[in-house]
Amino acid sequence: MKWLEMSTENCTVQRTLDLVGEKWTLLLLRDAFNGVRRFDDFRRHVGLSEAVLADRLRKLAAAGILVTVPYQERGSRTRHEYRLTPKGRDLWPVLVALRQWGETYVGDPEGPVLDIRHRDCGAPVRVVVECPDEHTALSPTEVTVLPGPAARPAG
Template identity: 50%
Template sequence: MGAVFEARDSYSAENCSVKRALDVVGEKWTLLVLREAFYGARRFEQFQAHVGCARNLLSERLNTLVEAGVMRRVPYREPGQRERHEYRLTDKGLDLLPAVIALMEWGDRWAADPDGAPVEITHRDCGHRVELALRCSNDGVALTPRDLQPRPGPGARPAESA
């Protein structure tokens, strides 16, 4: 960012939104499960076919996402089969789409396949690629990292004295 968080040492790093988010989604397999959910996977077998982790690990990740309220289980039954569950993103989960797209954009730029992006996210109506942008909440102006200034928010807590 362009500016330094000048008061950083005055505030605790323990109450950190990034840390709390990573506690839920900061593991490789969890992010890959989310990627597949955004691509339309709903059933365990669909996730397993595309995520590439062991069944027990996938089950743990899905359970973690359900417990965190990022996904929900929806029962279904195929004729003649036992009841099973689909996994669907909640509003909380859908709010992670920009983070997943940001990781895709970063990967396409800095860890790219020589042939280019393996998947492009496009606008359904016009077919052009989607791009993430930082915008000012007041006037909608597009921002760069140099335009940003970190400052204490309402949840900032004073640092413990040494």
């Protein structure tokens, strides 16, 4: 079965983009990874409308990517903030991959906006596709791509 004959209904790229592929969603996650948690901080820093922000946060919480956690500041009533769940944190490689491509092709000539380094050794981190046995970075030409057990013909 060739790719063009396969159904994309259960494609995991597609299903992932159904959850995080809408406009603004990945930018909200970028901010969440940088410690942003509150409605108004997201709104001001990411720069989207409040209606869309409320919708995206609701969807991300419904998907289990964010959780709402109550908090109370002195002199304010109880509110809730949005935090990444482990499921949400697992999207980190997606964001680092987007950032890495951007640094290469559309980056500021002065260098990166955020400097991400390994805490232990101080070297800048990178995203690679690797073989778990040999730990070498692979390119698309070094892999075989075949239909897997869930491959189904297009309807």
